[in-house]
Amino acid sequence: MCQLLGMNCNVPTDIVFSFTGFAHRGGRTDTHHDGWGIAFFEGKGVRHFVDHQAAIASPIAELIKRYPIKSTNVIAHIRKATQGHVALENCHPFVREMWGRYWVFAHNGDLKDFAPALHGPFRPVGTTDSELAFCWLMQSLREEFGDGSSGTAPTLPELHAALGRLVPQVAAHGTFNMMLSDGTALFTHCSTKLCYVVRKYPFVTASLSDEDLSVDFSEVTTPDDRVAIIVTEPLTTNETWTHFAPGELMLFVDGLPQ
Amino acid sequence: MCQLLGMNCNVPTDIVFSFTGFAHRGGRTDTHHDGWGIAFFEGKGVRHFVDHQAAIASPIAELIKRYPIKSTNVIAHIRKATQGHVALENCHPFVREMWGRYWVFAHNGDLKDFAPALHGPFRPVGTTDSELAFCWLMQSLREEFGDGSSGTAPTLPELHAALGRLVPQVAAHGTFNMMLSDGTALFTHCSTKLCYVVRKYPFVTASLSDEDLSVDFSEVTTPDDRVAIIVTEPLTTNETWTHFAPGELMLFVDGLPQ
Numbered sequence: 001m002c003q004l005l006g007m008n009c010n011v012p013t014d015i016v017f018s019f020t021g022f023a024h025r026g027g028r029t030d031t032h033h034d035g036w037g038i039a040f041f042e043g044k045g046v047r048h049f050v051d052h053q054a055a056i057a058s059p060i061a062e063l064i065k066r067y068p069i070k071s072t073n074v075i076a077h078i079r080k081a082t083q084g085h086v087a088l089e090n091c092h093p094f095v096r097e098m099w100g101r102y103w104v105f106a107h108n109g110d111l112k113d114f115a116p117a118l119h120g121p122f123r124p125v126g127t128t129d130s131e132l133a134f135c136w137l138m139q140s141l142r143e144e145f146g147d148g149s150s151g152t153a154p155t156l157p158e159l160h161a162a163l164g165r166l167v168p169q170v171a172a173h174g175t176f177n178m179m180l181s182d183g184t185a186l187f188t189h190c191s192t193k194l195c196y197v198v199r200k201y202p203f204v205t206a207s208l209s210d211e212d213l214s215v216d217f218s219e220v221t222t223p224d225d226r227v228a229i230i231v232t233e234p235l236t237t238n239e240t241w242t243h244f245a246p247g248e249l250m251l252f253v254d255g256l257p258q
Numbered sequence: 259m260c261q262l263l264g265m266n267c268n269v270p271t272d273i274v275f276s277f278t279g280f281a282h283r284g285g286r287t288d289t290h291h292d293g294w295g296i297a298f299f300e301g302k303g304v305r306h307f308v309d310h311q312a313a314i315a316s317p318i319a320e321l322i323k324r325y326p327i328k329s330t331n332v333i334a335h336i337r338k339a340t341q342g343h344v345a346l347e348n349c350h351p352f353v354r355e356m357w358g359r360y361w362v363f364a365h366n367g368d369l370k371d372f373a374p375a376l377h378g379p380f381r382p383v384g385t386t387d388s389e390l391a392f393c394w395l396m397q398s399l400r401e402e403f404g405d406g407s408s409g410t411a412p413t414l415p416e417l418h419a420a421l422g423r424l425v426p427q428v429a430a431h432g433t434f435n436m437m438l439s440d441g442t443a444l445f446t447h448c449s450t451k452l453c454y455v456v457r458k459y460p461f462v463t464a465s466l467s468d469e470d471l472s473v474d475f476s477e478v479t480t481p482d483d484r485v486a487i488i489v490t491e492p493l494t495t496n497e498t499w500t501h502f503a504p505g506e507l508m509l510f511v512d513g514l515p516q
Contacts (some may be wrong), residue, residue: 008281018394018504025423026412033376036259042310042368043344043345043346043347044345044346044383044384045310045345045346045347045348045349045384046346047307047308047309047346048306049307050303050305052300052303055450057465059321059324059325060321060325063317063318063321065318067317067318071354074447087301087302087306088300088302088303088305089302089303091303095353096355097354097380097381097383098381098383100381100382101383103382118407119405119407120379120405121378121379121380121400121405122358122359122379123356123358123406125302125303125355125358125360126302126303138311142379146457147377148376148381149376149377155339164482193448246349
């Protein structure tokens with residue numbers, strides 16, 4: 001099983017603190033050493049980093065821990081290969097463009113007998129069940145809402161409703177904890193394990209469970225900031241994490257679950 | 259005008275030496291300070307780095323100069339904004355997926371009155387003429403060779419011939435120096451400025467023109483290695499660079515022009 005980390009905020013925020021704890025699970029405090037990746041939306045653009053080295057050994061992970069890239073939507077993933085060999089093209093998150101927007105997707109879990117017909121423009125480059133599921137979701141959304149030639153894209157509630165119908169069709173094939181973002185919001189689905197915390201005023205000091213590191217968020221935030229962190233397993237020891245129910249699809253906008 | 263750097267080799271090679279000289283043009287020895295980017299193919303996967311900071315000031319460029327990522331196809335770009343504001347989504351190279359492969363594209367130049375109809379699945383995310391041209395090229399190739407549902411993709415000679423018809427249609431709108439790769443080969447087109455060198459046995463010492471740095475390639479290569487470097491302006495002072503003719507489309511495979 002892999003691990004997922006997502007962030008959704010109302011103002012661009014760096015993920016250095018949470019990523020530092022998370023990256024330690026990639027080969028040090030856990031056995032997820034078959035690659036990792038992270039994607040940051042910055043406006044409509046995406047910074048996408050993938051590496052087939054363990055996150056703990058990766059110079060790119062080291063850079064991200066030191067370089068505070070500010071973003072309102074981030075998806076990160078550390079991989080324990082179940083399907084698909086260890087190769088760059090099998091590292092999550094995956095990125096595609098649809099309707100003039102980038103879409104970023106990562107998955108934790110394992111799908112059995114999942115072989116949907118792909119007849120649209122999205123094809124997997126690698127060999128994971130995850131990228132196949134992403135391509136099928138993109139294809140299905142494009143079938144439902146059109147090719148974008150009208151210049152309009154669906155609203156978030158429309159997307160939420162559509163994913164509410166589509167995601168269970170994938171999840172029926174196994175474990176489908178996943179994160180999906182088009183840069184305006186973060187969709188998250190829990191099959192087995194996912195939890196979240198919303199950091200907002202008054203901010204407190206949080207202590208990582210995977211490393212001896214604390215940060216006083218009140219020193220680095222303003223009273224208006226709101227940051228949702230969604231992750232496979234709680235990252236901190238002194239915050240109250242809310243666990244998703246199995247089968248729950250949750251949409252985060254501006255740092256809040258909808 | 260922006261600057262382009264491409265590498266195509268027969269064995270995975272790092273681009274640290276050439277990138278070091280090239281990156282200096284992003285804000286130090288030249289005025290290209292409106293962002294930069296680089297994409298490395300690694301098997302079918304792509305490492306894609308973009309930054310809207312000047313290459314000379316970017317911590318990510320610094321990482322790439324120190325971290326020898328080995329690749330057979332690389333495209334890099336430093337940007338002097340002509341169309342489209344300075345933003346991450348306007349940084350080259352751009353990446354799309356088609357036929358289960360990633361395609362990477364970068365452009366130097368300026369297109370006037372270029373407004374093709376986009377009715378396929380490729381839409382620009384940013385506001386540059388370059389990304390628009392890339393989307394149109396992808397759309398046109400997909401129209402000619404199908405959506406990949408047959409499981410087959412065109413051969414390199416077929417792609418070369420198709421681009422030989424398509425690229426001049428874009429270039430008719432202005433300056434279109436460009437590089438395009440699907441990870442198996444590198445297509446390059448010159449409107450105004452592009453040159454290349456093939457480094458092969460017996461390797462010599464090369465000296466950068468933009469920085470006081472030399473490397474003796476004979477110490478870091480084997481007799482079978484072959485590396486083509488394609489760039490807007492010669493990077494070294496003691497190698498013989500071959501200049502493209504205006505309007506020339508050149509395909510590089512395994513480190514050799516075809």
